[in-house]
Amino acid sequence: MIRPLRSRHRIMIVAVGIVVPVVFAAGLLARKPAPRVPGFPAILTPPGAAVGDSVAAPRVTNLDDGRLAVTLVGSPESASGLAVAIDIDVHRGRPEWLAYWTVADTVGETLPDDAWLLGALSDAGTNILGLPEPATAGGGRLVIYVPVDDRVLASQPLPDAEGGAAGGDPGPTP
Amino acid sequence: MSHNYQAVGWGRQKRVYDLTLVGGVVVYLGLWIGLGSALRPNVTIETLIIRAFGTLAFLLLHVVLSIGPLCRLDPRFLPLLYNRRHLGVVTFLAGATHGVFALFQFHTRGDVNPLTSVLTSNTRVDSLSQFPFQPLGLAALAILFLMAATSHDFWLSQLSAPVWKALHMMVYVAYGLLVAHVTLGVLQAETAPPFAAVVGIGMAWVIGLQLVAGFRERGRHLPATPAADGFVEVCGVDDIPDKRARIACLSGERVAVFRYDGKLSAVSNVCQHQNGPLGEGRIINGCITCPWHGFQYDPETGASPPPFTEKIPTFRVRVHRSRVWVHPQPHAAGTRLEPACLTSRSSRG
Numbered sequence: 001m002i003r004p005l006r007s008r009h010r011i012m013i014v015a016v017g018i019v020v021p022v023v024f025a026a027g028l029l030a031r032k033p034a035p036r037v038p039g040f041p042a043i044l045t046p047p048g049a050a051v052g053d054s055v056a057a058p059r060v061t062n063l064d065d066g067r068l069a070v071t072l073v074g075s076p077e078s079a080s081g082l083a084v085a086i087d088i089d090v091h092r093g094r095p096e097w098l099a100y101w102t103v104a105d106t107v108g109e110t111l112p113d114d115a116w117l118l119g120a121l122s123d124a125g126t127n128i129l130g131l132p133e134p135a136t137a138g139g140g141r142l143v144i145y146v147p148v149d150d151r152v153l154a155s156q157p158l159p160d161a162e163g164g165a166a167g168g169d170p171g172p173t174p
Numbered sequence: 175m176s177h178n179y180q181a182v183g184w185g186r187q188k189r190v191y192d193l194t195l196v197g198g199v200v201v202y203l204g205l206w207i208g209l210g211s212a213l214r215p216n217v218t219i220e221t222l223i224i225r226a227f228g229t230l231a232f233l234l235l236h237v238v239l240s241i242g243p244l245c246r247l248d249p250r251f252l253p254l255l256y257n258r259r260h261l262g263v264v265t266f267l268a269g270a271t272h273g274v275f276a277l278f279q280f281h282t283r284g285d286v287n288p289l290t291s292v293l294t295s296n297t298r299v300d301s302l303s304q305f306p307f308q309p310l311g312l313a314a315l316a317i318l319f320l321m322a323a324t325s326h327d328f329w330l331s332q333l334s335a336p337v338w339k340a341l342h343m344m345v346y347v348a349y350g351l352l353v354a355h356v357t358l359g360v361l362q363a364e365t366a367p368p369f370a371a372v373v374g375i376g377m378a379w380v381i382g383l384q385l386v387a388g389f390r391e392r393g394r395h396l397p398a399t400p401a402a403d404g405f406v407e408v409c410g411v412d413d414i415p416d417k418r419a420r421i422a423c424l425s426g427e428r429v430a431v432f433r434y435d436g437k438l439s440a441v442s443n444v445c446q447h448q449n450g451p452l453g454e455g456r457i458i459n460g461c462i463t464c465p466w467h468g469f470q471y472d473p474e475t476g477a478s479p480p481p482f483t484e485k486i487p488t489f490r491v492r493v494h495r496s497r498v499w500v501h502p503q504p505h506a507a508g509t510r511l512e513p514a515c516l517t518s519r520s521s522r523g
Contacts, residue, residue, distance in 0.1 A: 005339050005449065012346045013388060017381045020350045024377060027357030028370055030302035148283065 061156045070142055072159050078130025084118070084142055084158065086127040097121045097153065099129055100143040107155040111145050118142075131158075191257040195264060202230055224275045225360075231269035231318075232356065232376075235349060238262055239380045243387030249454065252465055259325040262345075266322035269315050276308070307359035314351035317344045327447075335449050353377055405492065405499040411516060412496070414438070419462075421453035424502035428453065429489050431498055432462055432473050437513035439473035440489035440500045447484065477508040 061068040066089045075083035086099060100115035118129035121144070134140075138160040144153045206226040210217060238261050244251040281288040281295070289312075296306035321342050323329075330338045353373070361370055401407070408422040414433040421443055422429050428443035430453030441462065443453045450466030457463070461470035461479060471478055471486055478484040485508030490501040493514045505511060 005336055005343075008340065009343060010388060012343055013381075013384045016346045016350050017385060020353050020377060020381065023350070023354045024357050024374065026302055027354070027361060031362055031365055032303050033365070 059156055059159070061154050068144065068154060068156070070156055070158070072138060073128070075128070075130050079133040080131040080135040082131045082135060082138060084129050084131060086121060086129065086142075088121060088127070096147060098145045098147060099127070100145055101131055101135055101140055101158070102143055103134060103140045105141070105157075107141055107143055107152055109152060110150075111143065111152060115143055115145075187253070188257055188260075191253075192260055195257075195261060199230065199264065199268070202233075203227070206230075220275060220279050224272055224279060227268045227272035227275070228360075231265050231272055232352060234261060234265040234268060235345075235352065236376050236380055238265060239345065239349060240383055243383040246387040246391060247383075249465065255466055262318075262325060263322045266315075266318040269311075269318055273311065273315050276311075280308075302358065303362055305358040307355050307362075310351045310358070311355040314348040314355060317348040317351070321345060321348075330448065335444075335446060339449055349380070401499070404503065405490075405501050408498045408500050410496055411438075411493060411498055414498070417457040419453040419455070420498070421451070422500060424489070424500060427504070429500055429502070430462070431491060431500060432457060433516070434460070434473060436516045437473075438491045438493065438498060438516065439511070439513040440491045441471065441473060441476045442487040442489075442504065442507075444486065445469050446486055452486070474513055475508055475510045 059070050061070070069087040069089075071085040073083050073085050075081060084099070084101075088097075098120055099118040100111060101118055102112045102115040104112050104114070116132045116134075118131070119127070121127050135158075138158055141155045141157050143155045145151070146153050203226050206229065207219075207222045210222045210225070211219070238258060241251065241254045241258050241261075245255050277288050277292065281291040284291060286294070292308050292312055296304070296308070298304040298306060321344065324333070324338065324341060333341065356373055361373065406422070406424055408429075408431055409420045411433075414420045414431060417432075417434050419430040419432045422431065428451075429440050430443040430451075431438055431440045432453075434457040441452065443451055445452050445464040445466065447464065447467055447469045450464045450469070452462055452464055452471070455463045455465040457473065458470070460472075462473050463470050469478065469484060470482075471484070474488075476486040476488040487504035487507050488509050488511045489504055490511055491514040492499050493516060498514075
């Protein structure tokens with residue numbers, strides 16, 4: 001009555017005893033070292049890292065659990081001659097944030113179609129991102145976008161190159 | 175037994191067992207999440223939960239798979255066996271929690287059904303390092319669910335013990351799938367040696383224990399040669415302790431010969447409940463009592479005492495010159511057979 005079961009059990013144990021260690025060893029041997037990237041890919045770090053003097057005073061946007069400080073700075077290497085220096089002070093472990101620039105006066109819940117990608121924001125230090133050619137005179141808005149949530153986290157008007165812009169405001173769903 | 179069914183027949187032993195189990199689970203999860211958030215503050219709570227429940231399920235499965243062979247090697251582990259099914263259900267629940275959180279974390283942001291996404295988002299079956307490991311976990315979870323859902327005695331009775339046992343033997347397939355899930359999943363990213371070492375030690379423990387128990391079992395109960403009248407010599411009378419049994423392998427099946435009240439009776443060694451080894455049990459209140467879950471049988475009839483209805487085959491026994499002889503032809507389950515009486519003369523030989 002129980003003999004076939006015992007036989008099946010024996011076969012099962014032998015099979016597990018052979019196959020499982022082989023899979024385990026093969027899996028370990030197939031491991032590849034995790035790639036280490038010294039910085040963001042070039043497409044996410046457009047020219048603009050060389051920083052000149054501040055063009056306008058820093059603007060601060062308060063978020064739910066932190067703050068975002070943006071300073072317009074001169075940047076000879078960027079297309080517009082300007083860059084934004086972005087300091088983030090928020091809880092670590094956030095999903096990746098992207099910074100955009102748009103000429104729009106207001107930004108809703110979704111990213112404007114004409115927004116220019118400036119680059120990704122890292123947690124470490126100040127992020128210097130060059131502004132595109134249309135931003136030569138300053139102005140427009142800086143938009144912080146969260147791709148994984150597909151939402152605009154915050155937007156902040158940028159000052160004119162001469163330094164005359166309004167204060168920041170959080171996005172629709174900070 | 176078969177008289178009626180309750181969701182769980184609670185007793186003190188089961189309460190202690192389950193309280194210990196729940197306490198251990200809570201402590202494990204608390205330690206994992208607490209230490210994890212302290213040591214790796216950049217890891218999100220969702221990730222900590224996924225990993226805490228995943229490792230818990232994997233650990234519990236190792237415990238579940240160790241109990242059987244440990245009991246074969248040392249009867250002192252038998253108390254762990256009584257509620258092994260509760261342990262199995264908790265293993266499934268931990269695995270299901272891990273799976274649900276992983277599903278939400280990794281597969282609910284797209285426009286594809288999350289379960290479809292698990293099965294179709296990665297098709298790199300040609301690469302071990304990028305192998306679609308999540309479907310392996312899903313398959314293991316499906317097996318654990320099937321086992322948890324049929325763990326109650328109701329299903330054991332409906333399916334019959336051999337079918338139920340065959341179904342629950344799928345646990346080894348689930349184990350293999352989970353080792354592959356872990357090795358081709360998290361161990362591809364977590365390359366620090368201690369992680370691989372822990373999985374490897376666990377695997378060696380489970381497989382080694384099963385092989386050692388099987389090897390030792392193989393040496394026992396070797397089949398004997400029958401005499402001209404068909405009876406087979408099993409052992410000496412004095413080899414069987416009072417209210418205990420000696421197991422012999424006759425015609426490929428195991429027979430338990432019990433000694434009690436100056437008599438000898440032989441029955442199938444297989445309990446009707448979960449095919450437990452009756453010969454490793456003892457006579458309690460005049461009944462053979464299974465060491466696994468306490469199912470009882472009359473040694474002369476092989477029938478459970480009323481109102482229970484389980485029956486096991488019986489075998490003819492005789493004593494000649496202090497040697498015990500058993501006929502390998504089983505009688506129908508529940509058939510009364512006269513026991514062999516041990517007189518002082520037969521015992522002396």
